[in-house]
Amino acid sequence: MAMPQVRDVAERAGVSPATVSNALNHPQRVSERTLARVHAAIEELGYVRNDAARQLRAGFNPAVGLIVLDAANPYFTDLAGGAEQHLMELGRPLLLGNSSQVSDREITYLNLFEQQRVAGILIAPVGNVLPRLRKLKSNGIPVVIIDRKAGADELSSVSVDDERGGWLVADHLISQGASRMAVIGGPEGLRQVRNRLRGAQQRARQSPGVAVEYIATGAMDAAAGRAAAEELLGRSVKEQPDAVFATNDLVALGVLQVLARSGVSVPDQVLLAGYDDIEFAANAIIPITSIRQPSAEMGQHAAQLLQRAIEDPASPVQHTVFQPELIIRESTQAC
Amino acid sequence: MAMPQVRDVAERAGVSPATVSNALNHPQRVSERTLARVHAAIEELGYVRNDAARQLRAGFNPAVGLIVLDAANPYFTDLAGGAEQHLMELGRPLLLGNSSQVSDREITYLNLFEQQRVAGILIAPVGNVLPRLRKLKSNGIPVVIIDRKAGADELSSVSVDDERGGWLVADHLISQGASRMAVIGGPEGLRQVRNRLRGAQQRARQSPGVAVEYIATGAMDAAAGRAAAEELLGRSVKEQPDAVFATNDLVALGVLQVLARSGVSVPDQVLLAGYDDIEFAANAIIPITSIRQPSAEMGQHAAQLLQRAIEDPASPVQHTVFQPELIIRESTQAC
DNA sequence: AGACCGATGTAAATCGATTCAATTTGTGAC
DNA sequence: GTCACAAATTGAATCGATTTACATCGGTCT
Secondary structure (H helix, E strand, O other), X not given: OOOOOHHHHHHHHOOOHHHHHHHHHOHHHOOHHHHHHHHHHHHHHOOOOXXXXXXXXXXXXXXXXXXXXXXXXXXXXXXXXXXXXXHHHOOOOEEEEEOOOOHHHHHHHHHHHHHOOOOEEEEOOOOOOHHHHHHHHHOOOOEEEEOOOOOOOOOEEEEEOHHHHHHHHHHXXXXXXXXXXXXXXXXXXXXXXXXXXXXXXXXXXXXXXXXXXXXXXXXXXXXXXXXXXXXXXXXXXHHOOOEEEEOOHHHHHHHHHHHHHOOOOOOOOOEEXXXXXXXXXXXXXXXXXXXXXXXXXXXXXXXXXXXXXXXXOOOOOOEEEEOOEEEOOHHHOOO | OOOOOHHHHHHXXXXXXXXXHHHHHOHHHOOHHHHHHHHHHHHHHOOOOOHHHHHHHHOOOOOXXXXXXXXXXXXXXXXXXXXXHHHHHOOOOEEEEEOOOOHHHXXXXXXXXXXXXXXXXXXXXXXXXXXXHHHHHHXXXXXXXXXXXXXXXXXEEEEEOHHHHXXXXXXXXXXXXXOEEEEEEOOOOOHHHHHHHHHHHHHHHOOOOOEEEEEEOXXXXXXXXXXXXXXXXXXXXXXXXXXXXXXXXXXXXXXXXXXXXXXXXXXXXXXXXXXXOOHHHHOEOOOOEEEEOOHHHHHHHHHHHHHHHHHOOOOOOOEXXXXXXXXXXXXXXXX
């Protein structure tokens, strides 16, 4: 028994297919009585409309695509949650893609979304996809960039002032006595990492005698943090930093795992700070100092911007920059 | 400038639309030379195929839908990761839906997936959706249930022996001296919770004098754990448990937050165990005893089962039950 | 009574890619 | 040069829902 179609529903309800379509999409055009009959027929037959056909004829897909850097990172799940909630209220399904910081996967998802003719795209970019995104926009698919200010570009964005965040962390670490600071994160090309690093370097320059070293990692998860920490432990004592600034909390947790296991005391021997202020940072073995970003709020705001751009393609480009907030915890306070 | 279509590509390459389609979908049917010409034309025009039209005509959608209980729970992100990886290799996009343990949202996603005519569905169910899932299957959309053995049912499943998991935790807690055990989790209807609770109760019955109390929560996140812990702290000392078994790690972390903040010592005053063994459980302020489940492996296996069912709709129903493993940490060991 | 109206309902065209049956082109043997 | 046969290509039909332009009908106004 193949799936029933509008034709079948129409027949059963004693009306034409066009009326069934109207009942579904423009109920006000149909009388109460036939509306009821149509719905009854739909119920009885278990009719489910074919989205592909609908989309093809209607000419658009209400769904929105979101591409995140790491679906396992609470920062992004919160962000996605904020966006999803807002979009749901607008009746827009959210398609979630996880690039895992791999440029190829990012492109795969962009292709997928473009083929689906989604109504819009939210993306935290990895690779150099700006040209691609511009073309999407000129093809009528609005794009909002997350976590990266698109400069004077013609694409809207929602971001946090990462440079300031880096500055805040460095400032705090230095005030706690740090003089050799290691910044851990990567990949190197990732704008967030670059900006946080730059902010830290700027602050360091104001305090003579403070050195900043950058250690690149392939990803931004706990495993990367563990690897980097192992490397640090392998060094001679003189070359070891007295403060570690991990460019996100997962990395910081990884670093902490290794240090704790090796008997290195945080914060007595090494100060440690993270970024993102995910819930787990506050509840780690040693609660970790971090930078709070309003992730859910950002997701929601990004969804709003996108919705505006979808409704009015001529609406102006808008860049929203949220301010980061330093949250001080045990990992940077000798007690 | 509207988006180019096969027609435009065909014209540019000097062939018919049918040939363009063949070049894209059955390259072996087309000569090398025209294949190259078609691809060149596609490139030059920036053609992107319209998935809706393709799906409508081809009659199927290669994508697979996955509905999880909580996208913010690392257990599910790992599981989703395992499934995604396997499906990607098969060329099947994964559509991720997050029911947030809300029955309505679960239904919303099922509707969405059915309208999209996905090739198959993976689902960790919240509500009573079995009848619905059966209908889906009889409509030709195979379903694999995750985290819940579908019994002698006609739906395949991948699960962990939750009863045994509960038993293991209770056994360990009792061996550490627990006599008043509180099991925290919910919602009450959730099979995983019921089974873990039942396993714990069974073990308790074998030890006279051990009482088990169940505290239901609305969700299974850290906030729910905090709320439950507050409630416990509000009680008179006599009514307070000496061991808490949180039915997942997020809840356990929430409980731990409140206890630690209130100066209640874990494990000296209260033993605490979780479930799922997410990475953060091992690195909490007090590392938490938990039950390890092979989440990524389960996701991958579920994807395999689904793929089999898609390829051969007549393939037999299969239930895979993974075995849980107890991981003992500080939260249950006085030192 | 006739003209006109709004409210309902419908037949037929349409969205864009794929497929099927049929045709054209190419290859090699004789 | 012709024939048989395989390879390459194509025109037209098709997927299922929506839309457009038009028909129908009961009622209202003059």
